[in-house]
Amino acid sequence: MSTTTAFRTVIRRAARKNSVKTAVPSSKGRLAQSLQPTGRAKKLGSLHVAPRSRPSFSRDVAPHSGKRPKQQHSNPLEAHFDLSTTTLPKTLPSDFTSPPLLPGLLQSVKEVLGQDAVPTPIQALSLKHLMKEPGAESKWKEYLLASETGSGKSIAYLLPLLQDLKRTELESAGSPRKSSPRPFNPRALVLAPTHELSRQLAGFAKKVSHIIKLRIQCASRANTSSTTKNNSTASKMKTTTEVVFDNCDTGDVMVGSGGRFNREVDVLVGTPMKLLELEKGKGWNWEQRAHERALRAGSKKTEDPTVRKFWVDEPEMGLESIEWVIVDEADVLFDPDFEASTRQLLADIATAKGQPVPVLPVSPVSLSDARPTPESPQPISYPFHLLLTSATIPNSLSNYLSTHHPALVRLASPKLHHLPSTLRTEHAKWTGGNKDADIERRIRRVWAEDALTHAKSALPAGSPVKLSKIIVFCNKRSKVEQLTTVLGTRGVACVALTGDADARKRGNNHHLDGFLKSSDSSMITSGSRPLKPPVLRAGLSNPAVTPHVLVTTSLLSRGLDFSPEIKHVFIVDEPRNMIDFLHRAGRAGRAGESGKVVVFGRAQGRGSGRTEEMRKKIRALT
Ligand SMILES: Nc1ncnc2c1ncn2[C@@H]1O[C@H](COP(=O)(O)OP(=O)(O)OP(=O)(O)O)[C@@H](O)[C@H]1O
Numbered sequence: 001m002s003t004t005t006a007f008r009t010v011i012r013r014a015a016r017k018n019s020v021k022t023a024v025p026s027s028k029g030r031l032a033q034s035l036q037p038t039g040r041a042k043k044l045g046s047l048h049v050a051p052r053s054r055p056s057f058s059r060d061v062a063p064h065s066g067k068r069p070k071q072q073h074s075n076p077l078e079a080h081f082d083l084s085t086t087t088l089p090k091t092l093p094s095d096f097t098s099p100p101l102l103p104g105l106l107q108s109v110k111e112v113l114g115q116d117a118v119p120t121p122i123q124a125l126s127l128k129h130l131m132k133e134p135g136a137e138s139k140w141k142e143y144l145l146a147s148e149t150g151s152g153k154s155i156a157y158l159l160p161l162l163q164d165l166k167r168t169e170l171e172s173a174g175s176p177r178k179s180s181p182r183p184f185n186p187r188a189l190v191l192a193p194t195h196e197l198s199r200q201l202a203g204f205a206k207k208v209s210h211i212i213k214l215r216i217q218c219a220s221r222a223n224t225s226s227t228t229k230n231n232s233t234a235s236k237m238k239t240t241t242e243v244v245f246d247n248c249d250t251g252d253v254m255v256g257s258g259g260r261f262n263r264e265v266d267v268l269v270g271t272p273m274k275l276l277e278l279e280k281g282k283g284w285n286w287e288q289r290a291h292e293r294a295l296r297a298g299s300k301k302t303e304d305p306t307v308r309k310f311w312v313d314e315p316e317m318g319l320e321s322i323e324w325v326i327v328d329e330a331d332v333l334f335d336p337d338f339e340a341s342t343r344q345l346l347a348d349i350a351t352a353k354g355q356p357v358p359v360l361p362v363s364p365v366s367l368s369d370a371r372p373t374p375e376s377p378q379p380i381s382y383p384f385h386l387l388l389t390s391a392t393i394p395n396s397l398s399n400y401l402s403t404h405h406p407a408l409v410r411l412a413s414p415k416l417h418h419l420p421s422t423l424r425t426e427h428a429k430w431t432g433g434n435k436d437a438d439i440e441r442r443i444r445r446v447w448a449e450d451a452l453t454h455a456k457s458a459l460p461a462g463s464p465v466k467l468s469k470i471i472v473f474c475n476k477r478s479k480v481e482q483l484t485t486v487l488g489t490r491g492v493a494c495v496a497l498t499g500d501a502d503a504r505k506r507g508n509n510h511h512l513d514g515f516l517k518s519s520d521s522s523m524i525t526s527g528s529r530p531l532k533p534p535v536l537r538a539g540l541s542n543p544a545v546t547p548h549v550l551v552t553t554s555l556l557s558r559g560l561d562f563s564p565e566i567k568h569v570f571i572v573d574e575p576r577n578m579i580d581f582l583h584r585a586g587r588a589g590r591a592g593e594s595g596k597v598v599v600f601g602r603a604q605g606r607g608s609g610r611t612e613e614m615r616k617k618i619r620a621l622t
Contacts, residue, residue: 082398092124099131104211121413122147123156130160144388147413149586153389180318186268188324193332195220197559199509202269219270272341278317319352330388331397355383423589424596429603436486472551473584475573491544497552516565557583563590569597
């Protein structure tokens with residue numbers, strides 16, 4: 001279908017629905033409103049308290065019954081998620097002032113979220129349970145904050161973290177900080193699975209803490225070439241002057257030089273691998289990794305001549321001062337790909353603080369997706385506050401926590417394991433042979449709808465139309481590349497982002513910011529009458545030139561906040577599981593904004609059974 005035909009179709013449909021007016025909710029407090037439980041979610045609304053043997057807090061929390069509501073036996077998600085639920089407490093803070101925040105912190109929260117913003121359910125739960133009253137007993141906390149995508153988990157963990165760090169700093173004003181031979185001695189770590197998310201979280205934390213003046217840094221070193229012993233002097237010099245930290249706000253980088261670079265850091269954000277590298281020295285595991293690669297490639301020799309010998313740099317980070325560790329996207333960071341690094345880092349902190357914990361091998365049971373079983377717990381007790389956050393609690397994470405952190409308290413929002421209520425789902429059928437053409441048609445339909453909305457608005461006729469940005473999720477890198485090329489040749493310029501894309505190696509988020517920011521200048525003009533198809537301007541305003549479509553894999557499905565720019569997500573390959581689906585879809589419909597996820601699938605013939613199965617599961621999420 002051409003642009004013109006698509007546009008006309010939209011016009012016809014709109015004419016039919018002409019009498020239906022869309023209610024535009026007030027922007028103030030929209031997020032909190034959209035997250036209130038309704039219908040079935042209200043019944044199942046959950047504050048989930050994990051420790052069955054040790055009821056942990058508050059009179060108003062109904063104790064976990066251990067029983068599953070009847071209707072959940074038929075829930076197709078049961079195989080993936082821990083769906084245990086209890087009742088939401090009746091009394092939760094309804095604003096950011098009770099318990100009181102430090103004045104500077106409150107001011108920044110209002111600046112960032114808006115003067116009328118009220119806490120979302122997960123933020124209210126966090127305020128209620130995690131804000132330490134001055135003089136309250138100091139004990140290491142262990143909490144899981146779980147709520148649907150885009151519901152404000154970052155603020156939910158930042159408030160107790162920043163408030164506590166500032167208070168401790170004020171209380172110990174005058175007393176010198178512990179001396180350490182290492183240049184960086186953070187008081188808190190925030191772990192995230194990707195550099196992109198680390199940078200975004202650090203930038204956000206900076207905004208929230210700029211008045212109370214805590215120092216937030218992102219440990220996001222630009223990827224540089226490996227350092228070999230053969231060229232040790234030159235390469236060592238290179239390492240000591242290369243980029244150490246990325247300044248997430250400005251994109252500037254500060255250049256460190258080994259031990260000479262000294263700067264106090266309160267909160268350091270990074271991937272577990274990058275933080276281990278700072279703790280142990282760059283190159284600490286390269287030899288082992290190269291060895292494993294050689295083994296995977298089938299090398300039988302113990303000393304493979306192709307395995308290079310790597311130089312290990314000086315460690316740069318001390319762990320003795322750490323009081324808090326936040327594990328964002330905990331279900332990923334405790335999954336088999338990240339689990340070893342995450343637990344190694346946590347264990348190293350405990351050791352540095354003089355309370356070593358065993359790094360137990362992960363039991364296959366705790367990592368399995370099977371329903372939790374009453375295992376004999378092997379508790380790990382870390383000497384720091386541990387906060388995990390996640391939008392999904394797969395059974396594997398639930399098992400892991402029951403086994404190793406039986407005292408950890410789980411706080412969950414009423415709509416956990418549901419799509420945000422402001423997100424609409426549409427199913428698009430493949431029409432036949434050419435899937436790329438179907439995707440293109442759907443993209444153009446979104447733009448035609450933009451033009452129609454513009455034409456019906458009070459904006460002056462002929463003024464530019466703002467075209468929507470769209471994220472397209474594929475399963476494989478090869479598909480991302482192929483689709484980007486095809487759409488490009490058909491006049492839809494795309495940004496392709498895969499794990500090893502060059503743009504990711506630059507140590508900043510400019511590749512994402514550029515895509516999102518260009519929206520202001522990327523416009524088309526509409527004629528004065530709505531039936532006239534949009535006219536494309538040349539150059540920047542032309543989506544054939546300026547990318548309006550980001551094509552990627554699940555890499556960008558985790559944690560990244562694209563609101564309010566992204567309202568459309570396309571899922572063109574069947575997601576591997578519903579966890580993947582929730583996270584991909586959750587890049588739109590955030591913070592109470594409206595959004596739409598379009599799921600492509602086969603309506604008949606081969607593969608249609610699987611599509612129908614997926615639809616059922618998606619219905620269970622809404
Ligand atoms: N109380 C609030 N009122 C209005 N907007 C809010 C509020 N809290 C957070 N937001 C906004 O909501 C958006 C999403 O927040 P955030 O990224 O923390 O969500 P999340 O729950 O961590 O999502 P994900 O699970 O995808 O990581 C952000 O743009 C944030 O500024």
